[in-house]
Amino acid sequence: MWSGKIEDYILYEDKNIIVCHKPAGLAVQNARIGSADMESALKNYLYKKEPGKMPYLGIVHRLDQPVEGILVFAHTPFAAKELSRQISGGQMEKIYLAVTKEKPEKEEGILEDYLKKDGRTNMSAVVAEGTPGAKKARLSYQVIQEETERFLIKIKLDTGRHHQIRVQMAHAGMPLTGDRKYGGTTDTALGLCACSLTFLYPGSRKKMHFKVKPKGEAFKSFSL
Template sequence: MAKIISNPKNLQVLHEDNHLIVINKRPGDIVQGDKTGDTPLSEVVKQFIKEKYNKPGNVYLGVPHRLDRPTSGIVVFAKTSKALPRLNKLFAEKEAKKTYWAIVKNRPPKDFDTLTQWLRRNTKQNKSYANNKEVSNSKKAILTYRLIKELDNFFLLEIDLQTGRHHQIRAQLSAIGCPIKGDLKYGFDRSNKDGSIHLHARRLLFIHPVQKEPLEIIASTPNDPVWNAC
């Protein structure tokens, strides 16, 4: 995986107010710190806020949800302790409507379908396995996909999540023979040069946790030839 590529000078800020800041995450950024020791996006955003507003001392920033490191797209952060528990509740109770785009090599069996499977996570492999029936230690996973564009060698799918499981989209699409471009872990035949996968958190619709107004966020895709063809 490529090293961190966001910094306070090049953040793609999609929305900011007193309580929230929403970032278009680049593939390769980690949202929170992990064993790699790489600078997480949360720290980059803190530094951005500190510099933008000349804040002394530590900057508060809450992380109510995450995206996988090789994935791009929308990440919401809480700027206040008032907003964080409300955002946590919003994401935990699936009150935020999440739409993703994925580029896959194979045409799916249907142009539109709802997938209901049971995912079992293997923590040692950091991988989830999709089953067509409930098995021990599995969790029900539901998504709806639609084919929205055919490229020369790939297919663009739009995915609406109804549940939020570990690697859900990656595992469920792989299970129907449609691994995501670049996703070696889930069956694609070669990696992308930058270690990314072609999965993008495209749209997020939710009620602002403090202002109580509907908020729609749309994130542009990364700048590469395949995404640009979409």
């Protein structure tokens, strides 16, 4: 739940980067004027710290609006370039926790599919290899807990496609709880959290690692 104070969600901040725990329901960037989003909240926060100076804020990766979790923003063009390079080179490690009611056939595995986004519906679907506009998507998963017919799954993303985890898990027969778009249950909010992010600090290349505990209703029955 968005408190309205961006300071409540900042995990780390310096002259080059800002790391935040985005709450579920808040967009990273919103096209609708007057609607709250992470970008606007952070820019307002930075402007108040240095009035009269237009703050730089680079969005280098995103989370879907209903997904909570860790995001790193660039505070300088140099940091934006370096972080974007890590993402495109597969050097930024993203770990998620997801909840499903469907028992996976295997306790752990790798999902590889080709996804295509439909801009009209803002949804993606698994399609055949070679389909025009399709992109390869790959993730690995591991069941780490089972609690009252719900399964807590750890997911590592190897690619970053539109709605990737939600689409691939649903296609594999494991739709996420609360995922109304892709066949999940409707009893809770979306059970998906970007719980861990590891990257190299722009310039020094020092390893930076951040973890958060999911706050969503779907996770409350698990020991985290």
